[in-house]
Amino acid sequence: MRITCPHCGARDVQEFNYLGAADPKRPEGMAAPEAQMFEYVYLRDNPRGDHNELWYHAAGCRAWLIVTRNTLTHSISSVRTAKSTRGAAA
Structure with missing residues (x-):
């Protein structure tokens, strides 16, 4: 799988850490x-289809990315x- 970093371009998934x-x-x-804290920390959905995920470009620009992946x-x-994304929500 390849992720296209907005700063570095298309890179192999091995350059990234999944959060x-x-x-x-x-x-x-x-x-x-x-x-509420237990639910926030431990209970997660396992969706089918498009899902927003946090990825960290550890071997590149070290930016946190939100990747929408099926x-x-x-x-x-x-x-x-x-x-x-954080700036747009504020």
């Missing part, structure tokens, strides 16, 4: 109920920097 789903939202505040075909439909 997991990009969609989970951390519960608000330091005093979040234990059940979990059935492994085809990648988009790659964007996590920083640009």
Whole structure:
């Protein structure tokens, strides 16, 4: 599989580290109920089809990327920097 980094171009997947789903939202505040924190940390969906994932370009520009990948075909439909996504949400 090849991931097209916005900074470095198309690279082999071995240059990247996979973190997991990009969609989970951390519960608000330091005093979040234990059940909410347990769900946030341990319970994840296993979706079919397009899925947003966090990847770190460890052997390249060291940017965090959000990759939209189809979990059935492994085809990648988009790659964007996590920083640009965070700025758009604010």
